[in-house]
Structures are given as structure tokens and as C-alpha cells.
Amino acid sequence: xxxxxxxxxxxPLPVPDPARRPLRDNPRLILVWIVLLVVGLVAIVRLADRSxxxxxxxxxxxxxxxxxxxxxxxxxxxxxxxxxxxxxxVVERRRGLPFxxxxxxxxxxxxxxxxxxxxxxxxxxxxxxxxxxxxxxSAPIDEVLTSASxxxxxxxxxxxxxxxxxxxxxxxxxxxxxxxxxxxxxxxARILRVxxxxxxxxxxVYRLEPPGTTPRAVPVVDVAAPTLPRVGTRAxxxxxxxxxxxxxxxxxxxxxxxxxxxxxxxxxVVREGGGRATGVVVVSDYLAGALARNSxxxxxxxxxxxxxxxxxxxxxxxYLSFFLMVTLLILVSATxxxxxxxKRIVRPIQALAAGAREIGAGHLDHRIEPxxxxxxxxxxxxxxxxxxxxxxxxxxxxxxxxxxxxxNLEVETRRQYIETILERIATGxxxxxxxxxxxxxxxxxxxxxxxxxTASGRDVAEVLGRADLAPLAAVVDRGMRGAGxxxxxxxxxxxxxxxxxxxxxxxxxxxxGDGPAGSVVVLDDVTPLIRAQxxxxxxDVARRLAHEVKNPLTPIQLCAERLxxxxxxxxxxxxxxxxxxxxxxxxxVESLKLLVDxxxxxxxMPAPRTAPSDLNALIADALxxxxxxxxxxxxxxxxxxxxxxxxxxxxxFRRVVINLIDNxxxxxxxxxxxxxxxxxxxxxxxxxxxxxxRVTVSDDGPGLAEEDQARVFMPYYSTKKRGSxxxxxxxxRIVVEHGGSIEAxxxxxxxxxxxxxxxx
Amino acid sequence: xxxTRRDRAIPRLxxxxxxVVVAAGATVAAQTIRVTPMARDGQLFVSFSLADAFNExxxxxxxxxxxxxxxxxxxxxxxxxxxxxxxxxxxxxNATVRYDNLTRRYQVTxxxxxxxxxxxxxxxxxxxxxxxxxxxxxxxxxxxxxxxNAEYYIRVRVRTxxxxxxxxxxxxxxxxxxxxxxxxx
Numbered sequence: 001x002x003x004x005x006x007x008x009x010x011x012p013l014p015v016p017d018p019a020r021r022p023l024r025d026n027p028r029l030i031l032v033w034i035v036l037l038v039v040g041l042v043a044i045v046r047l048a049d050r051s052x053x054x055x056x057x058x059x060x061x062x063x064x065x066x067x068x069x070x071x072x073x074x075x076x077x078x079x080x081x082x083x084x085x086x087x088x089x090v091v092e093r094r095r096g097l098p099f100x101x102x103x104x105x106x107x108x109x110x111x112x113x114x115x116x117x118x119x120x121x122x123x124x125x126x127x128x129x130x131x132x133x134x135x136x137x138s139a140p141i142d143e144v145l146t147s148a149s150x151x152x153x154x155x156x157x158x159x160x161x162x163x164x165x166x167x168x169x170x171x172x173x174x175x176x177x178x179x180x181x182x183x184x185x186x187x188x189a190r191i192l193r194v195x196x197x198x199x200x201x202x203x204x205v206y207r208l209e210p211p212g213t214t215p216r217a218v219p220v221v222d223v224a225a226p227t228l229p230r231v232g233t234r235a236x237x238x239x240x241x242x243x244x245x246x247x248x249x250x251x252x253x254x255x256x257x258x259x260x261x262x263x264x265x266x267x268x269v270v271r272e273g274g275g276r277a278t279g280v281v282v283v284s285d286y287l288a289g290a291l292a293r294n295s296x297x298x299x300x301x302x303x304x305x306x307x308x309x310x311x312x313x314x315x316x317x318x319y320l321s322f323f324l325m326v327t328l329l330i331l332v333s334a335t336x337x338x339x340x341x342x343k344r345i346v347r348p349i350q351a352l353a354a355g356a357r358e359i360g361a362g363h364l365d366h367r368i369e370p371x372x373x374x375x376x377x378x379x380x381x382x383x384x385x386x387x388x389x390x391x392x393x394x395x396x397x398x399x400x401x402x403x404x405x406x407x408n409l410e411v412e413t414r415r416q417y418i419e420t421i422l423e424r425i426a427t428g429x430x431x432x433x434x435x436x437x438x439x440x441x442x443x444x445x446x447x448x449x450x451x452x453x454t455a456s457g458r459d460v461a462e463v464l465g466r467a468d469l470a471p472l473a474a475v476v477d478r479g480m481r482g483a484g485x486x487x488x489x490x491x492x493x494x495x496x497x498x499x500x501x502x503x504x505x506x507x508x509x510x511x512x513g514d515g516p517a518g519s520v521v522v523l524d525d526v527t528p529l530i531r532a533q534x535x536x537x538x539x540d541v542a543r544r545l546a547h548e549v550k551n552p553l554t555p556i557q558l559c560a561e562r563l564x565x566x567x568x569x570x571x572x573x574x575x576x577x578x579x580x581x582x583x584x585x586x587x588x589v590e591s592l593k594l595l596v597d598x599x600x601x602x603x604x605m606p607a608p609r610t611a612p613s614d615l616n617a618l619i620a621d622a623l624x625x626x627x628x629x630x631x632x633x634x635x636x637x638x639x640x641x642x643x644x645x646x647x648x649x650x651x652x653f654r655r656v657v658i659n660l661i662d663n664x665x666x667x668x669x670x671x672x673x674x675x676x677x678x679x680x681x682x683x684x685x686x687x688x689x690x691x692x693x694r695v696t697v698s699d700d701g702p703g704l705a706e707e708d709q710a711r712v713f714m715p716y717y718s719t720k721k722r723g724s725x726x727x728x729x730x731x732x733r734i735v736v737e738h739g740g741s742i743e744a745x746x747x748x749x750x751x752x753x754x755x756x757x758x759x760x
Numbered sequence: 761x762x763x764t765r766r767d768r769a770i771p772r773l774x775x776x777x778x779x780v781v782v783a784a785g786a787t788v789a790a791q792t793i794r795v796t797p798m799a800r801d802g803q804l805f806v807s808f809s810l811a812d813a814f815n816e817x818x819x820x821x822x823x824x825x826x827x828x829x830x831x832x833x834x835x836x837x838x839x840x841x842x843x844x845x846x847x848x849x850x851x852x853x854n855a856t857v858r859y860d861n862l863t864r865r866y867q868v869t870x871x872x873x874x875x876x877x878x879x880x881x882x883x884x885x886x887x888x889x890x891x892x893x894x895x896x897x898x899x900x901x902x903x904x905x906x907x908x909n910a911e912y913y914i915r916v917r918v919r920t921x922x923x924x925x926x927x928x929x930x931x932x933x934x935x936x937x938x939x940x941x942x943x944x945x
Contacts (some may be wrong), residue, residue: 056826056922063930149861156862254863299825299862306824310922312818317926 023364030340037333044322056307060314067321074328078335082111085339098353103346110338112315115331122327129319133312140304154296159264160252161284167199167283179207179279184221191223201225201286202263204234205270206241207279215279217241228286229259231715240267241280260289291454334478342755348376352383364391388540428503428523432460432480448503448523450496468496472505472523479507480519491526498707502527531714535733538715542599542726550596551587560585602715608649608737615646615653615693615758616630619682622657632677633665638686644760646693652734659727660754667701667752678751692740692757700751709744791815793936797914798897799943805897806828806834807934808916813893817924822859822866822888826922829856830892833917836901840882848912851900855892869893872900906942913939 018074047063054063073707088292089107092100122439177183191203208215217238236255244251244267251267270279297732351368358366367384372375422429428445432438441455441463449472455463460480464473471492494501504524509516537661564582567575616639626635668678678700685694704712711717713732718725735742740758747753791894796807821828834854837845854871863883868891870878880891906912919933 060923061921061928064923065930068928153862153864157864295862303825303861306820307826310821310824310826310924313924313926314922316926317928320926686781 007229021487034333037329041326041329044325047322056311056314059318060311064314064317064321067318067325071321071324071328074325076330078328078332081332081335083340099346099350102349103342106342106345107173107339110342111121111335114334114338118331118334120328121536122324125323125327126320129316129323130580133316133319136191136312137305143598145302145305148298151306152298154266155253155295156287157289160254160266163200163264163266163283163285164252166194167266167281170194170200170203170281170283171268171270174205174279174281175272179205179220181268188221188223191221195223195225198225200283201228202282202284204237204241204282204284205279206245206282207240208245208277211507215245215277217636219243225286229257229261236263236265237267237282237284239283240265242503243267244269244280244282245277256292257289258626260293262287262292269733303595344372345376347371348380352379355383355387359387359390364394426525427523428525430460430475430476430521430523431518432521433518434512436460436480438463439518447522448501448525468494470504475505476507476519476521479505479521480509482509499710500527501525502530535715535729538729539603542715543603546596546600546603550600553592553596557586557589560589588599594759598726602730602733605733608652610647610649610738612645613648613650613653614643615648615684615695616640616643618648618650619657619684619695622654622661623682624657626661630665630675632671633675633680634678635661635680635682638681639682640686643684643686646758646760649734653738656731656734656756657695657697659731663754664697664699664701666753667699667703669701686760687757690757691760693760695756695758696753697756698747698753699749700747700749703746703750703752706746709746712744713742774865791934793916793917793918793934795914795916795936795938797912797938797940799906799940802902803899804836804901804903804906806900806914806916807896807898808832808834809894809895810918810934813920814889815849818920821922821924822857823858823861825861827856827858829854829921831919831921832895834900834916835913836912838912845913848905849901853895853898853900855869857888857892872898903942903944906944908942908944911939911941913937919923 009483085107089100089104170191174187177186177190179187187205191205194200195203202222202224205220206217207220209218219234220237222234222237236253240251240253253265255263255265257263263286265282265284267280267282269277270281272278348368348371355366356370364387367387368380370380370384377550401512422440422442422444425442426444428448429440429442430438430445431440436459438455438458438460441451445451446453446455449464449469451463460476461473464470464476471494475490475492490505492503492505494503502525504526506522506524507521510518510520512518560582563578567578569575570578619637619639623635623637626633661682664680665675665678668676670676681696681698683698685696687694713728714725715729716725717729733744735756735758738758740756742757743755745753745755774813791810791812793808798805798807813830818828832855833850834853835850836848838848839845852873855868856871857866857868859866865881865883866885868880868882868888869876870876870880870891878891880887880909882888913936915935917933917935923932925932
């Protein structure tokens with residue numbers, strides 16, 4: 001799991017939240033659409049069922065055209081829906097959007113499950129429709145209908161021919177008669193005979209007035225058979241008479257009657273002997289209702305059959321279009337539903353993936369709104385619960401982390417505090433782990449033992465393996481093993497770089513969970529304490545020595561002088577011997593007195609009475625005492641200007657300077673006529689950084705051995721043949737009582753350098 | 761490499777497509793319409809005749825008793841370069857024939873722009889053919905709106921009904937045209 005910076009949660013990622021579309025994601029609206037689709041399909045089926053009732057023009061023009069247009073529209077819509085979604089899927093896949101491949105596969109499967117069966121059904125259904133249409137027609141039915149129609153038509157033709165023959169015969173017969181008012185009786189008699197002989201059902205005679213090119217037909221007489229129902233009208237006969245009078249050939253008509261029968265009417269022009277048209281005769285033959293109806297029914301059946309044959313392809317087109325429309329509607333619906341289902345399936349998964357990314361990015365407050373109450377909704381609820389648990393855990397962890405950070409900060413502060421203390425204190429501290437390796441060495445320990453920074457991590461035996469540290473290593477080893485001194489400490493004397501160092505060593509085991517976790521070695525430098533104890537002891541010795549030695553010196557000196565005065569009169573050899581012995585005794589007693597005085601001074605040195613003083617002036621006063629005393633010794637002041645006043649006892653400080661200069665001059669050695677030549681430099685310096693004033697007295701004499709540089713300040717330690725060995729001890733005591741320090745080092749290129757540091 | 765069924769199917773499919781296209785072209789090419797315009801006395805007379813119109817489908821339709829119509833859309837147009845030709849005037853002539861199988865007579869009704877121009881009843885099929893396919897000197901347009909010495913053309917498009925196709929397309933029919941230069945007399 002990658003580390004996440006919990007301290008500063010990143011801003012929320014722009015997650016493509018699957019937005020809800022009110023029109024597409026509304027189940028009620030979808031249900032309404034489905035109902036409308038079903039209603040449309042039912043209406044289409046009903047329309048197809050009643051297609052046989054439609055007029056041919058309406059069927060082949062309106063219905064077929066509308067269906068073709070509807071099919072094309074649905075086909076375009078289907079193509080658009082498919083192309084749009086396929087392009088979207090391709091783009092999503094190329095962009096590498098989440099779940100694009102899964103959605104593509106899902107859509108492909110759904111479309112395949114929809115389109116392939118639909119196309120198969122369409123193909124099979126089309127073949128079934130075509131085969132069914134071909135079975136509408138059969139040769140026997142065709143022959144029967146054609147024959148029946150021919151019989152009916154032939155019968156009508158026969159009746160028309162008969163009526164025509166009768167009309168022509170009557171026209172020829174009436175040509176010699178007067179069609180005017182005078183000849184009506186004769187005309188009636190003629191036609192009555194024809195009607196009575198059942199050669200015609202109705203005969204109507206017209207007279208042309210005036211006779212000429214465009215005459216008007218005027219009814220003259222009509223005779224009807226008694227069997228002819230009175231359901232006809234004269235209008236048809238009048239029109240036929242007009243047409244015949246106008247010269248139209250073959251004027252005839254079949255007039256349907258209200259009783260279901262028909263009149264086969266034929267008009268013929270009546271001409272007189274000269275060929276002039278004088279009238280028109282209309283002969284009608286009555287066809288009874290049943291005969292006419294049956295004949296018409298036969299012909300209608302034949303025509304319907306033939307029309308069905310003619311309209312076969314448009315009808316096939318209508319049925320195919322109906323079927324294609326239903327198939328396309330199902331395809332569109334299935335495609336849309338498939339795409340919709342794919343979205344419905346993928347969208348919660350996408351939301352879950354986006355939510356997981358948000359949670360992974362640290363946005364634990366991210367939640368997904370459940371869109372459904374089904375299993376996906378349950379999955380979303382589980383995700384939200386998981387996110388809530390994670391958020392609560394994260395908050396608990398955050399609180400623990402804050403507490404831990406606070407504790408660590410406190411521990412670190414304490415550690416730094418302790419480390420600072422350890423670094424600043426003069427006590428050396430060495431911590432040793434349980435495996436014997438040095439964990440830490442503070443600065444005081446490094447300075448005391450002369451260790452470098454590489455001591456940490458190394459074995460303690462190796463660190464303390466130097467020969468000069470062997471006594472300390474033995475004590476530490478015993479302490480680590482629990483056999484040595486603990487908190488009480490043990491004093492160890494070491495000789496480091498020629499210096500005698502006294503250390504109080506305490507080894508303390510560190511408590512651990514299951515046994516000691518190591519040890520801590522505490523080193524206290526007790527060298528000054530030892531040195532002070534020695535000085536105190538020497539002072540006590542000096543005081544006792546002065547007290548015990550000084551008292552007998554005076555009687556000894558007096559006795560020696562009495563002996564010398566008593567033997568002043570003695571013979572020369574005795575007198576000279578006594579004189580020499582007495583002089584020697586007196587001289588040595590004087591020396592002893594001087595020595596005792598120095599001892600007395602060392603033992604009874606008064607406490608300094610300090611006052612702010614100008615060190616340069618005090619040094620100049622001291623140097624003035626030497627002016628002109630030594631011809632070969634050059635005393636050179638190197639005083640720093642603007643030296644701050646220092647609290648010293650002027651008398652004691654002058655004595656310090658004089659002692660150091662005397663010491664330096666004596667270091668040059670004694671020549672035959674005084675000290676040998678050399679340079680003594682007295683310098684002052686203000687060390688602002690350390691807050692001290694440094695006084696340096698250096699010479700270019702033979703210098704001190706390195707091991708003597710630390711011992712020269714001990715009482716009764718002297719490198720000279722004569723002297724009490726108390727000069728530098730007194731100097732050191734004065735400096736120490738002024739709160740300062742003194743150190744003897746080598747001078748470059750040769751000689752000795754005494755460095756005094758006094759607090760400024 | 762042996763020829764696969766797919767290799768054989770593709771040429772067959774291509775041959776079928778070519779056959780369908782050629783057959784459709786032949787059907788269209790079988791019917792032609794000849795147009796003859798003539799301007800005189802302020803009228804533009806248009807004569808047009810449809811050849812080979814009475815094919816088997818039309819004859820079957822007529823004999824079945826269905827009202828069979830020949831609709832002639834006559835348009836007077838003027839060419840416009842680089843644009844759609846301008847429609848100057850238009851007229852519609854419709855000839856409908858209905859056959860009575862009982863009386864074996866044809867009734868032909870000719871209308872011009874919706875008005876009945878002629879009704880004819882006959883039992884002569886030749887007359888019927890002539891009545892529905894040949895129109896002589898129909899005074900369809902006036903010459904008032906014509907520009908002298910300008911070139912026009914008459915385009916006649918004929919559609920027969922009932923339709924005898926599986927699908928309905930709006931662009932069926934036979935086209936004929938004749939160009940003329942209007943010279944006022």
C-alpha cells in the first residue's frame with residue numbers, strides 16, 4: 001500500500017460523477033415508453049390485419065409509402081443509435097476510460113443477442129410472407145373464376161346483342177310510321193306486339209324535334225311488359241336517346257334497378273325512307289335481380305382475385321414493411337434497452353471504482369449515492385459503510401499519531417535537553433550498550449580522555465584500549481560486570497599526555513525490560529580537588545615547618561656568634577676554623593630563615609582584596625623595576641590597548657608578574673657576570689568571545705619538558721638548582737584565588753610561555 | 761490456392777447486383793415519352809405520347825377492373841445556369857381507365873388539373889391505349905409569361921397507378937422533355 005501523507009489530504013479529484021438524467025433514468029417514464037411501444041405494435045398489427053379492406057390506391061400509395069417512410073426513419077434512428085454508441089465506445093476505449101472495454105464487451109454481447117436473432121426472424125418471416133403470398137393464387141381457382149366471369153359476361157353480351165337486334169328491327173319497322181301525335185297509336189301497336197311476344201321488356205320511342213343535325217329527343221310512347229317492376233326511371237333512356245340522336249354509335253348501357261335487377265338498354269336511330277333520322281327507339285331487356293346479382297358477384301369475385309394478383313407485390317410490400325417495422329421497433333427497443341442496461345450495470349461499477357480511487361487518494365469522506373435498491377445498491381451501501389469505517393479508523397489513527405508526535409516531541413525535547421546538559425557539564429558521561437558498544441560519549445568525556453568523535457559505535461574495550469586508559473578500562477569492565485563501584489565511584493589516576501589526571505569513575509547499569517540494557521560511566525575530574533588537597537597539605541606542612549624550624553634558628557645563630565667571639569682570641573688555626581664554621585652556620589641559618597619566611601608566606605597568604613584595575617598599568621609598574629638591571633636581557637611589553645578593567649589585588653598581581661619575569665630570566669641561566677641574554681615578552685589580550693583578559697609572559701630560553709609543564713605549579717617542584725619551588729605555586733594560588741587560570745606551554749620557536757586568563 | 765465458396769460467392773453477388781441494375785434500367789428504358797411543344801395564338805400546345813406503356817402489368821391491372829391511371833405532370837421550365845431550373849408553369853393531366861368485366865367495356869376519364877376534360881366508353885382496347893397514352897396539342901399553358909427568343913423546355917413525368925412494386929419510392933415514373941425557343945407570332 002503506498003504511503004499517504006495524512007498531514008495534508010490532497011484536494012478531491014475531479015471524478016466523473018455519473019450524472020442522473022431525469023428522462024432516461026426515470027423508471028416510470030421508461031414504463032410509459034414501453035407501454036406506448038406495445039400500443040404502437042398492437043396498432044400496427046391491427047392495421048396489418050385490416051389491410052385487405054383498404055382501397056388499392058390507399059394501400060399501394062398511402063399505406064405502403066407511409067410504411068416505407070416509417071421503416072426508413074426507424075432504420076436511420078437505429079443506425080444513429082448504434083453509430084453514436086459504437087463511436088462513443090470506441091472513443092472511450094481509445095481514451096482508456098475506466099470500464100470502457102468491459103462496457104464494449106457487454107454492449108457487443110447484448111447487441112449480438114438482439115440483432116442476430118432479429119435478423120434471422122426477419123429473414124425467415126420475409127420468406128414466409130412471400131411464400132404465403134404465392135399460395136394465394138392457384139390455377140384451379142383462377143380457371144373457375146375466369147370461366148364463371150366469362151359465362152356471366154357472355155350472357156350479358158348475348159342479352160345486349162339480342163336487345164340490339166330487336167332495337168334495329170324496331171327502328172326499321174318504325175321508319176315508315178309517323179312519330180308525331182297522329183301516329184302514336186300505330187307505333188304503340190307495333191311495339192306492343194314486340195313486348196307481348198317477350199322480345200323486349202321495355203320499348204321507348206322518341207321523336208326528334210326538329211329534325212336536323214342537332215335535334216332534341218321527345219318521348220312519344222313507351223310500352224313495358226307486365227313483368228317489369230316499376231322501379232326504373234326515364235332519365236337513362238332519355239340520355240341514351242340523346243346520345244343516339246347525336247350520332248354516337250353503339251349506344252347501350254346496363255342500368256341497375258332498385259330491386260337488384262338490371263336493364264340492358266340499347267338505343268337505335270329511327271330513319272325514314274330517305275335516310276333522315278326521325279326518332280330513336282330504346283329497347284330494354286330486364287334481367288331479374290337474382291341473376292344480375294349473381295352475375296355481378298361472379299365478376300366481382302373474379303375482379304377481386306385478379307386485383308389481388310395485381311396488387312400482390314404492393315401487398316407483399318405492405319406486409320413486409322409491417323414486419324420490418326415491428327422488427328425494427330423491437331431492434332431499436334432492444335438496442336436501446338441493451339445500451340441502457342449496459343449503462344445501468346457499468347455505472348455503479350464506475351462509481352465504485354471512482355469511489356475506490358477517492359478513498360485511495362485519502363478522501364475518506366467520499367460517498368456514493370445509491371441509485372437503486374437492488375444488489376448494486378447493496379454493494380454501494382457496503383462500500384459506503386467500508387468508507388465510513390475507514391474514515392473512523394483514520395480519525396483514530398490520526399489522533400494516535402498526534403499523541404505520538406506530541407510524545408515524541410516531548411521525548412526529543414527532553415533528549416535534547418539532556419544532551420545539551422551532557423555536552424555542557426564538566427562531568428564525562430559514556431553510555432555503553434548491552435553488547436559492549438559505546439552508544440554516546442559526551443564532550444567532557446572526550447576532553448578528559450582524549451577521545452575523538454569516532455568512539456560512538458565502537459566496542460568499549462577498543463575505545464579504552466589505549467595504555468594510558470588501562471586503569472579506567474579495568475574499572476569500567478568491572479563496573480559493567482557488576483563487580484566494581486557503582487554510584488559511589490572509584491578514583492582512577494591517569495597520566496594523559498604527561499598530565500596527571502585524577503578521575504572519579506562511577507559505572508551504573510541501565511535498567512531494561514529483561515536485564516540491563518547497558519551501562520553509564522560517569523567521569524568526574526577531581527584533579528583540581530586533589531591538587532587543592534595537596535596544596536592544603538603543603539601549606540599545613542609549611543606552617544608547621546616554619547613554626548618548628550624558625551624557633552631554634554635564632555639560638556643556633558646566637559650560639560654560632562658566641563663561638564666566633566669566644567674563639568676570636570684563640571690561636572690562629574682554631575680561630576680560623578671556628579670563624580669559618582660560625583660563618584657557615586650563620587649563613588645557613590640566614591638561608592633557613594629566608595626559606596622559613598617563604599614557607600610562612602605560602603602558608604599564610606592573605607585573601608586578595610580585589611578592585612577594578614588597569615592590568616597594563618600594573619604590568620608597566622612591574623616592568624619598571626627591571627629597567628637597567630640586566631644588560632643582556634630584553635624585557636618587551638606587548639600590551640593591548642583599550643583593555644577593560646579587571647578586578648585584581650594590585651599588589652598580588654604585581655607579585656605574579658614579577659615572579660613570572662624572574663622565573664623567565666632565571667631560565668636563561670647564570671653567566672659569569674649575571675644572567676645570560678634573552679627576550680622576555682609580556683603581552684595582554686582581551687578575548688571578548690570567552691570573556692577573559694589574557695596575560696602572557698614568554699621567553700626564548702631553553703623551555704620546559706612537556707611532562708614538567710603541568711608540574712611546575714606544584715609546591716616544591718623546581719627545575720632549578722636553588723630555590724624553594726614555591727614561586728610558581730604562589731603564582732598559581734594567586735591566580736586561582738582571582739578566579740582565573742594559568743597554564744605553561746611551549747613557546748615557538750623556543751622557550752616557555754605562561755598564559756594567565758582572568759575574568760574580564 | 762483452391763477457390764473457396766466465398767471466392768465464388770462474391771462474383772455471384774456482384775453479378776446479381778449488376779443484373780438487378782440492368783433489369784431496372786431496362787424497365788425504365790422500355791417506356792419512353794415523346795414531347796412536342798408548339799406555341800401558337802397565345803397558347804402553348806403540348807403533345808406527348810407514352811410508348812410501350814401497356815406492358816403486362818398494366819394490362820393485368822386494367823383487366824382486373826382496378827381503376828388504372830396515367831398521371832402526366834407537365835412542367836414548363838427555363839434553364840438557369842449553375843442553379844435549379846426555374847419553373848414557369850405546370851399542369852397535370854390524368855387519364856384513368858376502368859374496365860367492366862361484365863359488359864367488357866372500358867371507361868376512360870381524362871382530367872386536366874382536376875377538371876374532367878373527356879369521358880369515353882368503349883370496348884376497343886386500341887382506343888383505350890390511344891386515349892391514355894397519346895395527347896395531341898393540349899393547350900396547357902399561355903405564352904403571356906414567356907420571354908421572346910428565350911429557350912424553355914417542357915418536362916413530362918408520367919406515373920402509373922396502381923403501383924406494382926414492393927416498396928414505395930417517391931421518384932418512380934418516366935421522364936421526357938423537349939426544348940424549344942419561344943418565338944412569338
